[in-house]
């Protein structure tokens with residue numbers, strides 16, 4: 001077994017990315033003010049820039065994707081209202097039930113299809129009629145790209161169709177766009193076009209784009225007015241936040257196009273894994289930077305494969321008994337992909353590691 005690695009290849013998530021030198025410089029030089037007074041020029045610049053990129057009237061800077069989704073839902077729904085979303089949605093599975101805990105919003109889940117979409121007929125059937133027994137349906141949520149469905153991309157036509165359905169029934173459409181940048185690059189469309197039908201969107205700066213902190217919620221001016229109050233309610237009003245917003249500006253201006261490199265590396269990894277005995281994956285289903293695959297070798301669990309890879313300097317999380325996820329990101333080169341494939345083959349031929357750690361990861 002070759003344990004002579006010098007640098008760990010970290011494929012656990014695209015959230016592990018560290019700020020670039022340009023981000024650190026922008027942070028050091030950022031002009032700041034009190035953002036709760038609306039006086040931080042760098043935050044204001046980031047919000048205006050992202051609103052424009054997403055084709056929305058206004059935007060608000062928040063600390064995380066979870067906060068972005070939470071305040072979006074709180075700004076669309078009151079207590080006892082209902083939102084329709086996929087059963088594999090990050091909002092439903094991995095945000096600690098915040099919309100129910102803090103907003104009293106009732107989640108109505110319908111099955112996510114393998115490509116991350118929701119069947120329009122299922123959405124239609126889930127919308128409640130006006131009856132005193134029922135919660136009031138207010139919102140439909142989509143996720144693009146869809147994390148737990150393999151980083152799959154929802155295309156423009158589909159987004160438009162869900163928007164039309166929702167609006168036709170008096171509902172709003174929120175998009176968890178934590179990785180909307182990946183979706184737009186994969187589809188070769190502008191994020192604004194992709195989000196034309198969305199009433200609100202939460203986008204992350206600290207995943208593939210590499211900023212250290214932050215997300216942005218965008219929507220109409222009226223919606224963002226309500227979202228700012230809800231941000232304050234959850235303790236998210238930040239003060240001299242320009243220090244972190246400065247990195248966000250670099251993220252959205254310099255780091256979006258290069259996501260295509262992550263997608264290309266993901267495809268190379270998927271094809272290499274598909275050619276590896278003891279691994280199952282369909283590379284055609286890898287559309288962006290997330291590579292989910294199954295270990296099929298008898299006697300080897302995902303946790304064991306993950307532990308064996310760790311011993312060889314490659315970090316990949318187990319996300320189920322036999323399932324793993326590798327998240328390509330800007331620290332991982334084409335050469336690292338080849339080293340990863342060698343490490344996988346080495347574990348499969350020379351034996352598993354001892355599983356350690358916190359169990360399955362859902363972020």
Ligand SMILES: Cc1ncc(COP(=O)(O)O)c(C=O)c1O
Pocket residue numbers: 015063064065066067069090091143145146147176178179204215363
């Ligand atoms: C699809 C999706 N939405 C939202 C989030 C939440 O983002 P954060 O970790 O910044 O709270 C994540 C995080 O991994 C995600 O994958």
